[in-house]
Amino acid sequence: PGTVVIGPAATGPAGPADRTAWFRHDHYGMFVHYGSYAVGGRQEWVKYAERMDDAAYRRYAEHFDPDLYDARAVARLAKEAGQRYVVLTAKHHEGFCLWDTATTDYCVARTRGRDLVREHVEALRAQGLRVGVYFSLLDWSHPHYTVDWSHPLRDAPDVAALNATRDMGVFRQYMREQLRELLTGYGPIDYLFVDFTQPGVRHGLPGKSADDWDSPGLLAMCRELQPQMVVNDRFGLPADLVTPEQYQPVRPIEVDGERVLWEACQTINGAWGYDRDNLDDKSPELIARMLAETVSLGGNLLLNVGPTARGEVLDRHADILRSVGRWLRRHGDAIYGAGPADVAPPSGVIYTQRGDKLYAHVLAWPFKTLYLPGLGGRVGFARLLWDGSQVEVDAVPERPEGSNLNPAAPPPGTLTLTLPVRRPDELVPVI
Ligand code: H79
The missing domain is CATH 3.20.20.80 (Glycosidases)
Structure with a gap:
C-alpha cells in the first residue's frame, strides 16, 4: 500500500483480543x-x-x-x-x-x-x-x-x-x-x-x-x-x-x-x-x-x-x-485496522497508523511540497495510496550559508514530500 514507513508501531487503544477486537478494527x-x-x-x-x-x-x-x-x-x-x-x-x-x-x-x-x-x-x-x-x-x-x-x-x-x-x-x-x-x-x-x-x-x-x-x-x-x-x-x-x-x-x-x-x-x-x-x-x-x-x-x-x-x-x-x-x-x-499515530500532524493533515505504516490524509493539497515535522529520517518510502505511485521523500535540505532563496525553510527533522501538482481526484488524498 502507498504509505510512509516509519519506526515502531504506535497502538490504537490497547487491549487484548476481546469482544471489541472486531469493533476496533472495523471503525x-x-x-x-x-x-x-x-x-x-x-x-x-x-x-x-x-x-x-x-x-x-x-x-x-x-x-x-x-x-x-x-x-x-x-x-x-x-x-x-x-x-x-x-x-x-x-x-x-x-x-x-x-x-x-x-x-x-x-x-x-x-x-x-x-x-x-x-x-x-x-x-x-x-x-x-x-x-x-x-x-x-x-x-x-x-x-x-x-x-x-x-x-x-x-x-x-x-x-x-x-x-x-x-x-x-x-x-x-x-x-x-x-x-x-x-x-x-x-x-x-x-x-x-x-x-x-x-x-x-x-x-x-x-x-x-x-x-x-x-x-x-x-x-x-x-x-x-x-x-x-x-x-x-x-x-x-x-x-x-x-x-x-x-x-x-x-x-x-x-x-x-x-x-x-x-x-x-x-x-x-x-x-x-x-x-x-x-x-x-x-x-x-x-x-x-x-x-x-x-x-x-x-x-x-x-x-x-x-x-x-x-x-x-x-x-x-x-x-x-x-x-x-x-x-x-x-x-x-x-482506515480498517488503523488507529492513532505516534506523531502529531501539521495542520491540514490527519494521520492514521497501521503497524509501521503511517497514512497522511491531506485535506488541502499544497503546491509541490508537503512538510511533515518530526518525520525526517524516519520514512523509507512513500506513495500515493490511491494508485500506489511513488512520492519522493527527502529531509529538508540544509540552507547554504548566506543563501536567501528559501529564507523560511521548515525546521530540521522535517520531512519533505514532493507532490504532483495535480491533486488526486479522490475524496481525501492519502499518502
Ligand atoms: O436515536 C437517536 C436520537 O433520537 C437519540 N439518540 C440518537 C442515537 C437522542 N436524541 N437526543 N437524545 C437522544 C438526547 C435528548 C435530547 C433532548 Fe430534545 C433535548 C430531548 C429533549 C431536549 C432533541 C431536542 C430532542 C428533542 C428536542
Missing part, C-alpha cells in the same frame, strides 16, 4: 433509524416535539407499511459503502417494535406480519457484516413508563397525578423481557446500542437513571446471554465504549486517564428518523474526512440513514454512501 458502521415515526416524516422525536397523545400517534403505526424495506438491499448498500456493521432500531422511544414480540401488539409483526429484526439479522449475516441492534430504554408507549422531562406528556396538566398511576416496576419487567427476546431469538448479536440514560431534573421533572431501568440487571443479562456482544455505555453504566452523539471528539477520549473505545454516532443530514423536507446532506468528502479524523483519534463512526416511511434509503443518501465506499476501496488500508 465504520451504518445506523438505521426506522420506525412508525417515518410516517410522520418529521424525525423520530415527533411525538415529543408536537406533544402528541397516544391516539394521535397510533395512526403512524396503523399506516406504517414497510413494503419497500428490503434488509438485503440495506446490507448490500452498507457493504458497498464500506461499512462493516449495521445497527437497526428494533425499538425507538416511540415504543413501536420492529420484531415479533410476545410482549405487546404494538409491533410490525401484528400490524404487517413482518419481523424486520429477523430480516435485518439474516441479511447482514448473508453479507458477512456484523449485526447491530438498537434498543431504546425510553418508551413513550408504555402505560407504566413514568412521565419525565423527555416524555410527550411532560406538559400535561397534572403530571404528578399521571405518574401516581404508573409503576416503573411493571415497565422494567416489560423491557427486560423485550431485551431477552432480542438476545435469545436471533442468534449472536455483535453490538447492542441502548439509548439513553440521563438522570437529573430538567423543566421541573426528573430524568431516568440506571436504577430506573435496573441497568445493572440488564447489563448482566446481556453478558450472560451474549457474552461476545459489544455493549455501549447508555445504560448509564460503564461498558465497552462511550458514544458521543452528533459530536466529533477533538482528541482521544480518556476515562480516569486511560484511553477508551468510542464511537461517534453521526447523521447524513442532521436527522435520525426520516425527515422528508431536510436537504442538509453531508458531502462524501466531509464524511471521508470525519471517518479519517475518527480513526486518527481511536474511535468508530456510526453513520445514520433514516429510511422513508416505506423503508427505502433515499437514492440521494445511497449515492453519498457509495461514493465514500469507492474511496474506501482504495483507502481502506488507512
